[in-house]
Amino acid sequence: MTNPPEGTIRDWLDYRAIQGGTGFVFPDGAADLTWSELRETARRVAVMLTDLGVEKGESVAILYPNCREALEVLFGVLYGGFRATMINLVAGDSAVTYALEHSDARYGFVHSDQTDLFARTADPAAITALHVSDAKDTGSNLHGISSSSHALLMYTSGTTGRPKGVVHTHASLLAGGWTTAVAHQLTDADCGFCVLPIYHINGLCVTVMGTLVSGGSLAMCEKFSASRFWDNLGKVSATWFSVVPTIISHLLHSDTSPDANTRQRVRFGRSASSALAPDVQRSFENRFEIPIIETMGLTETAAQILSNPLPPGVRKIGSPGVAFGNEAAILDASLQPVPRGTEGELVIRGPNVMLEYLKDSRATSETFTVDGWLRTGDLARMDKDGYVFVTGRLKELIIKGGENIAPREIDEALYSHPDVVEAAAFARPCASYGETVEAAVAIREGSQVTSMDLSKICEAQVGRFKSPDRVHFLLELPKGPSGKIQRNRILEIVNESAGDPTT
Known part of the structure; x- marks a missing residue:
């Protein structure tokens, strides 16, 4: 057809x-x-x-x-x-x-x-x-x-x-x-x-x-x-x-x-x-x-x-x-x-x-x-062949110190670790920079990966300025009916969570 x-x-x-x-x-x-x-x-x-x-x-x-x-x-x-x-x-x-x-x-x-x-x-x-x-x-x-x-x-x-x-x-x-x-x-x-x-x-x-x-x-x-x-x-x-x-x-x-x-x-x-x-x-x-x-x-x-x-x-x-x-x-x-x-x-x-x-x-x-x-x-x-490369959502951009940061590139850095099952970067309001970068992950059961490990991976791939100041570990990230991670809900969830294991 x-x-x-x-x-x-x-x-x-x-x-x-x-x-x-x-x-x-x-x-x-x-x-x-x-x-x-x-x-x-x-x-x-x-x-x-x-x-x-x-x-x-x-x-x-x-x-x-x-x-x-x-x-x-x-x-x-x-x-x-x-x-x-x-x-x-x-x-x-x-x-x-x-x-x-x-x-x-x-x-x-x-x-x-x-x-x-x-x-x-x-x-x-x-x-x-x-x-x-x-x-x-x-x-x-x-x-x-x-x-x-x-x-x-x-x-x-x-x-x-x-x-x-x-x-x-x-x-x-x-x-x-x-x-x-x-x-x-x-x-x-x-x-x-x-x-x-x-x-x-x-x-x-x-x-x-x-x-x-x-x-x-x-x-x-x-x-x-x-x-x-x-x-x-x-x-x-x-x-x-x-x-x-x-x-x-x-x-x-x-x-x-x-x-x-x-x-x-x-x-x-x-x-x-x-x-x-x-x-x-x-x-x-x-x-x-x-x-x-x-x-x-x-x-x-x-x-x-x-x-x-x-x-x-x-x-x-x-x-x-x-x-x-x-x-x-x-x-x-x-x-x-x-x-x-x-x-x-x-x-x-x-x-x-x-x-x-x-x-x-x-x-x-x-x-x-x-x-x-x-x-x-x-x-x-x-690109020249007509392939589209999506770099982020206009409304999801993290603006840190006046610089636009696309959460997707941080997500991909986190996913490069084999134990990361779900990952999403998000913005936290900040008096100094306007917004700072944080991230949340769900990891494979039994994994020993630490927040420091993931931070080092991000620094190596996207640089220190774009890397998350903190990586939060959750059992699972919030998702909509299609299974898409709901980035806008993560900040509220991590603020409410007690006994955060990222320290």
Whole structure:
């Protein structure tokens, strides 16, 4: 497929159902889900919502972990022409309450394990819980929809104020699956392996929409387990998997390994959501003999915007790659293009870009340039071959004594020690310098590495001025639903922690 998918998700599910075959399998034990079974249940859900008077494009909340029924609900809402409003189950009660209220959802599908969360966060006078088991096909006509109809509402993490509600259409949601399929050359012979939550854009677009567009199949687990990862992946004969850097690091430090058949069958592993440290990537590939394809994506772009090519194409370690299916450019502070090799802000334009931020025209206009580029907020440079190298987030830069320090280069220095499983540098306010550099790490069990050891590594690689004044040891670093480390929460956590072992 050389062009973005046309039509709607309803069209594509109908097409897959007519083709037949199994769409989804579940290593945790649920029955396989064929495309025709999924379409049948999706239509029942769509008819139920239509009979309840839900309008086209109206939000319907979904509070589900990864499971068979979550897919039935998701595709049912999409099939009916409603706006699937994915609720982040680990965002905290206030964020869930905000999403339910801000989305104006009058109905929500609630998994049995999430009834307490729903009871704590939902206004019973405003929203009613629904169940798939109640869905019946009464024969009602569904809303007419098009590629430009609203399909998805997903809230950002809200690290700088209130979360923003990202709205995607059927066209941009399908394009999100297409950019993945194109970059990774997915076909109907592929079976993906999903351990990331589908209430996050990576799990939903890369694996679920990527499978819908490519026509392959997908194995879905409720959550990541280092001890069961390779066994489950082998059991379903997966040919690729999508994870995040923290998962890659945990697999690298686990005592489990894929068998010979799995190593041979798996074409690649895919990394996204945050930067992958080069030392971790090299060590993973050396140990497991499976290539890791580093990529980059955003909620606002239905996941993928950049990817390294598959072998034997050139993979540049430390870069999330080149644009596939969309355009990428680097602009200066005046939003003008910069020469290759010059640092600026990464911007994206293409069919996978969001429609808008719900009820926030100001944020929407600030995010887009006058000629349609979406501003990512990432600092980056592009080399002569079109590979992008991300150097940091505009809002995460540590400004020490007037000098900009990108946390990523300190992270990578810390990851170069083989016992470091998770690492993140962060800023601490300082009267003398404005901000100083500190870092937090989680280390392999039984490791004897000290704060002094890690400080010396940082000094050798980035210099004394950029090195952290203190390295904090935590059991694990705070992470969002995708597994991305939440750098903005670390200072609060280390300030609250007692008996800090870094001295």
